[in-house]
Amino acid sequence: MTPAARLAAAIDLLIAVESTPRRPADATANDFFRTRRYIGGGDRRAIAELAWSVVRQRIRLDWWLHRVKCNVTARMLVAAELLLGKGLDVAAVLASFPGGQYAADPLDPIEERLLRQLDGTRYGPGLIHPAMPEAVKLDLPDWVLEGFRGRFGDRLAEEAAAMEGEAPLDLRANLLRTTREGAAAALAAEGIETRPTAFSPWGLRLPARRPVTQTKAFLEGLIEVQDEGSQLIALVTDARPGMRVLDLCAGAAGKTLALAATMQNRGRITACDVSVPRLEGAVKRLARAGADNVERHLLEPGDRWAKRRAGQFDRVLVDAPCTGTGTWRRNPDARLRTHPIDLTELCVKQRDILEVGADLVRPGGRLVYATCSLLPEEDEVQIEDFLARHPDFSPHPLAEAWAEAGGAGAPPAEGPYLVTSPARHGTDGFFAAVLQRRPQG
Incomplete structure (x- = not known):
């Protein structure tokens, strides 16, 4: 042309x-x-x-x-x-x-x-x-300016500039089939060089975007495409062999796959979602990865599945629907498609999903709440509101959760919570809170 x-x-x-x-x-x-x-x-x-x-x-x-x-x-x-x-x-x-x-x-x-x-x-x-106006200079919708200023303070301009760049291509080595070193070697044999990610013990980053889904390493399930920040959500969930784990908003099972690997295919994961196409899309990914400890469940109106399983799960991951402000460099059109009414509606939905998730955690178990948003209304404010309603839950300090899960060095944290951002960590923007449920007695 x-x-x-x-x-x-x-x-x-x-x-x-x-x-x-x-x-x-x-x-x-x-x-x-x-x-x-x-x-x-x-x-x-x-x-x-x-x-x-x-x-x-x-x-x-x-x-x-x-x-x-x-x-x-x-x-x-x-x-x-x-x-x-x-x-x-x-x-x-x-x-x-x-x-x-x-x-x-x-x-x-x-x-x-x-x-x-x-x-x-x-x-x-x-x-x-x-x-x-300031928001236009920063290439941001004006309705996020206050929330981003609360998040970033003096670093607002730096973070806004980072959101204008292109997101890197990150991969997660599938520990059910290989090691990070083995995945890197397999890709290198196909002419694709990578380097280890800074925070995720399973992550590999490419210096330039390549069509990795056509590689032998991908087709054989050695790797999955997953941003490093997303990998860290699975890491701090700390799903271990033999546990009963629930991925309540599983989508196409990206984090479910990472949880299956940390569990070494032992124990049971239930991947739930409200979308038939998303759950059906997970089937091929689960098979390619060799994840055979996963069952899927479609959540439908009037479904009593959650009530029947109250208090049964060691870990419940709520990867909540959100505005996705942390992924705007990856999805730049989303800053045009998302509006204040979406934030209002999503905050209500997040609160409702947290209520469902809380009931499913066994005494002594953990609830992990995560978003790919950097707006405090969807993150810390949501957790503060939840804790005020649920005195039987308390924040599990991120530094402890990080060490328990095998994270190296200091975690990317703000207070007791995981917070990643493009400028500071080179990842998409993610938030995660690990909440411990008080044991009985």
Whole structure:
């Protein structure tokens, strides 16, 4: 494909993403490229890179376009990104829209005038302008600013900048089939170099993204794709051989697989979810990993399954649905799809799920509450509220949980809780609280 054809395809992809605003952009992109199999790998990467650069900078690009009273269209978003983000001059931007077969139509006179206005109001290179509100400068929705300031304090700008970058590709060595060293060697034999992660004893990080799901190591179940921060949730859950463990919001079983490995396939894990497709999607992953101590259960309205199993589990992991603010560098479109009403509704849902999870923990057992959010309302505030209602639970200090589970060095912690973030730890943003239930008597 020519550069002009790639640009036209990026505009089409952005239009597809815009037409389904509540759907994850990566899912829309997968469908987009699946129906255009004629697009080769190199062209696909170039198209996605341009489209994602617009998505990542969308808050700032919208501000610029509104500043010159321009309707926000995919064409003008791309033009503004080329001018302000990529640093092209006006002539080069205009030349990128040559018209003709497979290329985007030339900018019309109104679009060209607005582009020149953007160029005339620039304040140095880049997308930042002194007149921008703080949230726009930080590339954040304004509704998260207070919560992020409470989380990060003076580090807010540093963390916001880290969220603009691309997330690394992390892998978890599947201890049911190999060791971390064995997984690294298997990948190296296929030409993929890795390095151990800083915190997870099972993690490997790639210096650049590679299609690892096509490797022999992946197909044979030696590795799973999992961010290091997510691996740490499984680590501090400390599921041991012989235990009865519940993954209450298991999804497609990413953390369930890690728990099965720490249990050495001994004991029993129940993976629950409210989604049939997610639970069905776990079947192939469990088989590939060799995890044969896992049963699945679909939670449905009116289901009495939880009541019948009250007080039966040594560990209950509540990987709660959340705003996902800690994964925004991985899912940059989510900062556009998520709104204050979502936070309000999710906090209620988290509270309800915690109530269910608490009842399922045996006396002396542990409840682990985790999110991939960095908003205190979904994290510490949620736990403080829970503990006020449940005096039979208390925080188990993270340093102790870390040492008991075999973590090396000091854990990434704020007070008694696990907290990871992109700038400080190089991982997605995760929160976890380990809560101990008082023994009977």
